[in-house]
Amino acid sequence: MSNHYVIIGSGIAGLVAAETLRKEEPKADISIVSEEPHDFYSRPGLAYFLRGDFPEKQLYVRSPEDVRKLNARRIHAKVEQILCAEHELLLADGKKVRYDRLLLATGALSVPPSFPGCELAGVVTLDGLNDTRHIIEQARRSRPAVVIGGGITALELAEGFACRGMKVNYFLRGKLYWADVLDETESKIVMERLRHEGVTIHTETQIKQALGVNGKIASVETQAGAILPCELLAVAIGVRPRSELAQKAGLTMDKGVVVNEYLQTSESDIYAAGDVAEAFDPVTKRRLRDVLWPTAIDQGKIAGANMAGRKLAYVKGIPFNVTMLTGLKVTIIGAIGGGKKNDDLITISRGESEAWRIAPNTSGTVSGQDDVNRVRMVIGERAIVGALVMGNQSWSRPLQRLIVAQSDITPIREALLGGGAESMAQLAHFYRDWEEKKAARITGT
Amino acid sequence: MAHKLAAPLQAISAPTLSLCAFDSAFDVLSQAQVVPEAANCVQCGMCSYNCPMGIDVRAHAWRGKAIRDSHCLTCSECVNRCPRGVLRFERIPLFVMK
Numbered sequence: 001m002s003n004h005y006v007i008i009g010s011g012i013a014g015l016v017a018a019e020t021l022r023k024e025e026p027k028a029d030i031s032i033v034s035e036e037p038h039d040f041y042s043r044p045g046l047a048y049f050l051r052g053d054f055p056e057k058q059l060y061v062r063s064p065e066d067v068r069k070l071n072a073r074r075i076h077a078k079v080e081q082i083l084c085a086e087h088e089l090l091l092a093d094g095k096k097v098r099y100d101r102l103l104l105a106t107g108a109l110s111v112p113p114s115f116p117g118c119e120l121a122g123v124v125t126l127d128g129l130n131d132t133r134h135i136i137e138q139a140r141r142s143r144p145a146v147v148i149g150g151g152i153t154a155l156e157l158a159e160g161f162a163c164r165g166m167k168v169n170y171f172l173r174g175k176l177y178w179a180d181v182l183d184e185t186e187s188k189i190v191m192e193r194l195r196h197e198g199v200t201i202h203t204e205t206q207i208k209q210a211l212g213v214n215g216k217i218a219s220v221e222t223q224a225g226a227i228l229p230c231e232l233l234a235v236a237i238g239v240r241p242r243s244e245l246a247q248k249a250g251l252t253m254d255k256g257v258v259v260n261e262y263l264q265t266s267e268s269d270i271y272a273a274g275d276v277a278e279a280f281d282p283v284t285k286r287r288l289r290d291v292l293w294p295t296a297i298d299q300g301k302i303a304g305a306n307m308a309g310r311k312l313a314y315v316k317g318i319p320f321n322v323t324m325l326t327g328l329k330v331t332i333i334g335a336i337g338g339g340k341k342n343d344d345l346i347t348i349s350r351g352e353s354e355a356w357r358i359a360p361n362t363s364g365t366v367s368g369q370d371d372v373n374r375v376r377m378v379i380g381e382r383a384i385v386g387a388l389v390m391g392n393q394s395w396s397r398p399l400q401r402l403i404v405a406q407s408d409i410t411p412i413r414e415a416l417l418g419g420g421a422e423s424m425a426q427l428a429h430f431y432r433d434w435e436e437k438k439a440a441r442i443t444g445t
Numbered sequence: 446m447a448h449k450l451a452a453p454l455q456a457i458s459a460p461t462l463s464l465c466a467f468d469s470a471f472d473v474l475s476q477a478q479v480v481p482e483a484a485n486c487v488q489c490g491m492c493s494y495n496c497p498m499g500i501d502v503r504a505h506a507w508r509g510k511a512i513r514d515s516h517c518l519t520c521s522e523c524v525n526r527c528p529r530g531v532l533r534f535e536r537i538p539l540f541v542m543k
Contacts, residue, residue: 012488045489048528058490061503293487322485322529329530393530397482 002028005307006089006097007072008079008245009105010034011043012293013274013300015062017103018072020304028308030072031097033089037076038129039067044293044351046132047324050160059129082249084267101269101307104246104257105300108239108275108291110153111346117210122217123233126153135234141165144229146220148207149236150178150342151349152323155194157234159326162197169228170194171205173343180342181332181352186390189372193326238347239291241276254278255289261313263303271307273299281316281355288354290319295353318404319353322396328372331396334386334403336378375399375424379416382408398431407434477519477534483509486531492523506531 005021007014010032018030041059049059062070078092082102089097110125112118124135135157139145145166147158154170155177161168176187177194191201206223210233220230241256252258252266256278263271263279274296278287295316302314320333335355348354373391377384377399383406387399402409409416415426483506492502498516502523505512524532 042488042490044487045491048489048491054491054494058494061488061490061507063501063504294484320485322531324528329528331530396530397533 003100003308004029004031004098005101005103006030006099007032007103007105008034008089009103009107009274009276010036010038010040010074011105011107011274011296012040012061013107013296013303014103014105015040016297016300017105017273017304017307018070020301021308022070022072024305024308024310030070031075031099032072033075033077033079033091033097035076035078036128036130041129043128046126046129047156047160050126050132050135050156051163056129056133079245082245082270084249084270087269099269101271103303103307104243104265104270104272104276105274105296105303106242106245106276108350109242110236111238111240113148113235113237115207115209117212117217118235120210120212120217121215122212122231123210123235125235126157127239135160135232136164138232139164139166140231142167143231145169145232145234146171146207146228146230147234147236148344149234149238149349150344151236151238152325152351153239153349154234154236154344155190155325157236158194158199159197161232161234162199166232168199169230170199170201171207171222172201172203173206174341175203177201178342178344180337182388183376186330186374186376186388189374189390190325190328193328193372197326236349238345238349239275240347241278241289243276246272246276254287258287259314261315262306262311263299263314264306271303273303279314279316284355288316289348290316290353290355291348291350292319292321292353293351294321295319319355320400321351321353322393323351325390328391329389329393329396331387331389331393331400333388333400334378334384336376336386336388377416379409379413382406382410382413384409384416398427402431402434476536478537479505479512479517479519479524479532480535481506481509481511481531482533483507483531485529487529489528491526491528492532495522495526497522502532511535 005028007018014032018032021028021030039060040062042061045059049056079089080092081090083090087099110127139161143166145161146169147154148171158168158170177191208221208223210217211219217230217233219227221227243257246257247253256276257265257272259265259272259277259279263273265272275291280287299314302312305312318334322331375395376388378386384403389396412426412430416423486506488503490503496502500514500517
């Protein structure tokens with residue numbers, strides 16, 4: 001009899017794990033249990049759907065033919081409890097689902113707001129497609145909106161509302177946007193462009209309470225006592241792993257569900273992948289959280305293969321993401337933080353890695369700027385350890401390749417730390433030689 | 446210190462072509478194809494939505510495959526609109542079988 005594999009969660013980690021399982025065991029019995037009734041969709045794509053860049057149907061990442069080939073049973077239900085000893089899931093409707101091996105791919109959820117009035121209708125967070133549909137219904141032209149929080153999601157919400165013609169006020173607790181990842185120049189570039197998009201930014205401003213009429217938000221009061229009209233208040237103060245099931249099941253927990261290098265939890269037949277999992281990083285010797293799409297894909301592949309009996313170790317790569325901030329493409333690779341505080345986020349936001357905030361022991365920062373196009377590198381003892389490329393992305397791929405390979409930059413380190421146009425020219429030559437040598441090694445010439 | 450950024454790929458003879466280098470590099474229509482960087486793709490679908498020929502660019506990006514569809518006009522809509530910079534033009538290697 002073939003194994004029954006059960007996956008909780010239909011995000012990208014769950015989908016990739018199911019596809020890997022299907023490849024490994026063409027006849028296996030695979031079930032995906034999810035509270036979301038939708039087909040598989042792109043979570044990062046929600047920002048563009050919110051902006052009105054494309055219709056909802058564009059979000060679905062698999063064709064009906066792909067879904068048919070996957071041949072996984074979809075169970076639309078809330079899981080109440082994992083019964084580890086019995087190898088069963090208890091669903092909210094009382095039914096039970098047996099598993100031989102289980103994957104937790106439950107993702108992360110927004111930290112809920114806690115200020116007075118947060119329960120009013122019109123106070124929203126953005127996690128999934130249902131939230132986005134609900135927000136779009138509420139986001140009417142010329143109506144006043146407020147966004148609070150930091151990171152990528154808060155900006156996506158502010159821009160999404162502005163694109164839909166709302167009058168948007170964005171509250172920042174500090175003076176700068178995303179101060180623990182961007183430097184002052186980068187932050188100011190983004191803030192300036194956001195203002196051009198019609199968003200009013202209120203720095204050093206905190207919400208005191210939301211005020212409502214008939215259960216619906218009508219205005220917000222700031223800590224300083226100002227009252228602003230508000231019919232839609234979006235809160236993006238970070239995300240937390242959705243780990244209640246794991247906790248109830250008694251699995252070993254830290255910030256998320258702790259997994260070993262094979263992505264097994266403390267129960268050997270239960271695996272975890274994606275935003276909910278907390279994997280050990282052998283480089284930093286720490287368990288750092290990522291809420292990143294590429295990490296979820298990598299872990300989904302490894303977890304799926306291991307559930308089918310392989311023994312593949314997950315090695316955490318150098319975290320990177322490419323995101324769009326106020327129309328500017330921004331690539332973030334490795335450790336680029338300067339240890340600054342960001343009061344706008346309680347945890348990390350979607351699309352982020354805790355590793356970005358780490359400042360290496362020995363480093364120098366090199367930056368170059370041409371209007372809004374900017375390259376910033378953090379130089380370690382022997383390698384470039386982090387980079388941020390804003391605007392023109394010509395440097396994104398070369399830096400990503402050099403950083404991931406931890407290429408020894410000793411011959412040009414001094415020149416790089418010298419900064420200026422010359423340092424970038426030296427780096428361009430270094431990169432060309434590095435790629436040529438690499439190609440020569442592959443072809444054996 | 447603010448200064449002009451050197452373009453890495455001009456110096457590199459390079460596989461990557463940005464549209465501003467259109468005239469000086471090579472004729473996109475006859476010599477280039479759209480190539481994805483699969484690891485950066487979040488499958489948002491912006492590329493497929495904006496392809497005037499209805500090519501499912503997203504599916505190519507998922508598999509890390511170059512767009513070798515004969516309908517591709519190399520019009521650059523997908524390359525320009527991708528919010529994550531996943532797509533680029535690359536010289537079509539000579540003597541490579543499809």
